[in-house]
Amino acid sequence: xxxxxxxxxxxTQSWAGSFGSVASLFPRMSDRRGSAETVNQRITDCFExxxxxxxxxxxxxxxxxxxxxxxxxxxxxxxxxxPKGTGLEILPFLERAADPQKGKLLYVSKCxxxxxxxxxxxxDSGAEYRYPPLWGQHSYNxxxxxxxxxxxxxxxxxxxxxGSNYANELLTTEQAWDIAAFVNSQPRPQKNFKQDWxxxxxxxxxxxxxxxxxxxxxxxxxxxxxxxxxxxxxxxxL
Ligand code: HEC
Ligand code: HEC
Numbered sequence: 001x002x003x004x005x006x007x008x009x010x011x012t013q014s015w016a017g018s019f020g021s022v023a024s025l026f027p028r029m030s031d032r033r034g035s036a037e038t039v040n041q042r043i044t045d046c047f048e049x050x051x052x053x054x055x056x057x058x059x060x061x062x063x064x065x066x067x068x069x070x071x072x073x074x075x076x077x078x079x080x081x082x083p084k085g086t087g088l089e090i091l092p093f094l095e096r097a098a099d100p101q102k103g104k105l106l107y108v109s110k111c112x113x114x115x116x117x118x119x120x121x122x123x124d125s126g127a128e129y130r131y132p133p134l135w136g137q138h139s140y141n142x143x144x145x146x147x148x149x150x151x152x153x154x155x156x157x158x159x160x161x162x163g164s165n166y167a168n169e170l171l172t173t174e175q176a177w178d179i180a181a182f183v184n185s186q187p188r189p190q191k192n193f194k195q196d197w198x199x200x201x202x203x204x205x206x207x208x209x210x211x212x213x214x215x216x217x218x219x220x221x222x223x224x225x226x227x228x229x230x231x232x233x234x235x236x237x238l
Contacts, residue, residue, distance in 0.1 A: 001050075001051050001097060001128075001129060001132050001133070001138070001139075002128055002129075002142075003046065004067075005128040005129065005132040006043065006050060006155065006160060007019060008225040009144065010069075011070065011073060012073065013082075013086075013159075013165070014085030014086075014165075014166055015085055015088060015089045015154075015158040015159070015165075015166040016088075016155070016158060016159050016165070017087065017088060017155070018075050018085055018086045018087065019070045019072060019073050019074060019086070019168050020043075020073060020085070020086035021026055021070065021077060021081070021082040021084050021086040021087065022070050022073070022074050023070070023071045023072075023074030023077060023078040024074055024078060024079050024080060024081050025082060026038065026039045026042065026172060027039070029203040031145070031197065031199070031203075032196050032197055033139040033195075033196075034195075034197070034198035034199060036201065036204075039067050039070060039071065040058045040063060040067060041231065043055065043066055043067065043070075044058075048143075048191075049140065049141055049143045049144040049145070050144045050145065050146060051140065052138075052139070052140060052141040052144075052189045052191065054093035057099070060193050061217065070231075077080050079180060080085075084202050085166070085194050088151060088154040088155055088158075089128075089142045089154045089157065089158050089166070090150065090154060091150065091153050091154050091157060091173050091176060091177070092173060093224060093226045093230070094173075094177050094224060094225065094226075095225060095226065095227065095229045096224070096225055097181075097220070097223040097224045097225055098149055098153075098177040098178050098180060098181035098223045098224055099178045099181060099221075099223075100178070100181040100182040100185045100223070101182075102134070102182075103178035103181045103182025103183070104177040106149065106175055106178060106179050106182070107179055107182050107183065110160075110161050110170075110171070110179075111160065111161065111179070112135070113162070114131040114162065115131055115132075115133070116133075116136045118135075118136060118173060119133060119134040119135040119136055119139070119186055120133045120135075120136045120138065120139075121133035121134070124215070127153060134183050134186070135186035135187060135188045136186075136187065136188065136225045137188075139188045140188065140189075141188060141190065141191040142188060142189070142190050142191055142192065142209075143188035143191040143193050143196065145190060147154060147184055147188075148184075148204060148206045148207060149177065149179075149180040149181060149184060149203070149206045149222070149224070150225070150226075151181035151186055152179075153173075153176040153177045153179075153181075154176075154178050155179040156171060156179060156180070157171050157173060157176035159237060169170065177224075181222075184222075187221075192209065199238065200212065200213040200222060201233070201236070201237075202238065204224055205221065205226045205233065206221065206222070206224070207221060208221050209221075213233075213236070214233070214236075216228070216229050216232070
């Protein structure tokens, strides 16, 4: 996979993982890390998680170049500001659990033609993908942000099927959550960084692995309904 598979149009497309607020917000507190995170560390995270790979050294030409590009994109944004459309959209929670069975039917009709019956995508003639994989050994691993239902659903609602965008969406919020539930229940590389989320209460509601600071079942942390967990967290602040 490559960065643009998720950060569309080299990270310039609104609500498609746009990099527009990296320069203004980094270094930034990361709850996952439990401390401030630099741009280099954030890129490394995507290499190790979203691409299930190994990051180049922070002094390598590639790393220096990617960082320079991403910071240049946001160079005119005022420090501390997050322009609308950067990152991903945060969708409202469903009142019910997201449904992988419904998601499977939607996958077959709306996604399979490009991403494949086995979710393994379709390689191009070089070393990359014409259609990137959504599960299987070459996909993102279980420590990736997009393995969380909310991130996956937010990304596809605004960007998939390919050709749609935030101003011309082809999925409803409900469909996006159900497809996320289906895709993120398929097999993929397992990775568990023991040092993640050192403060357990700061874990997002939709992380399907413990330890948890509440007693909701693992399945509810995976598929929802998330509102009761969010409410519990609100009434038991850090
Ligand atoms: C499988 C999808 C995927 C791939 C591939 C991927 N990323 Fe990401 N990346 C994400 C997600 C999801 C986020 C979190 C976005 C959010 O929460 O708004 C993210 C966040 C980031 C951020 C922080 C953006 C911000 O505004 O906070 C940077 C920088 C970044 N990625 C760089 C890269 C680079 C460079 C590559 C290629 C080496 C890459 N990513 C590959 C999914 C991906
Ligand atoms: C017409 C072909 C097409 C269809 C249909 C399509 N996609 Fe994609 N999808 C793509 C392409 C192409 C990319 C990579 C974009 C790029 O590299 O610029 C992509 C990227 C993705 C990504 C991020 C990269 C990854 O592999 O993890 C996800 C997630 C995704 N698609 C999910 C879906 C879902 C879910 C559906 C059905 C609702 C869908 N797509 C339908 C072509 C398609």
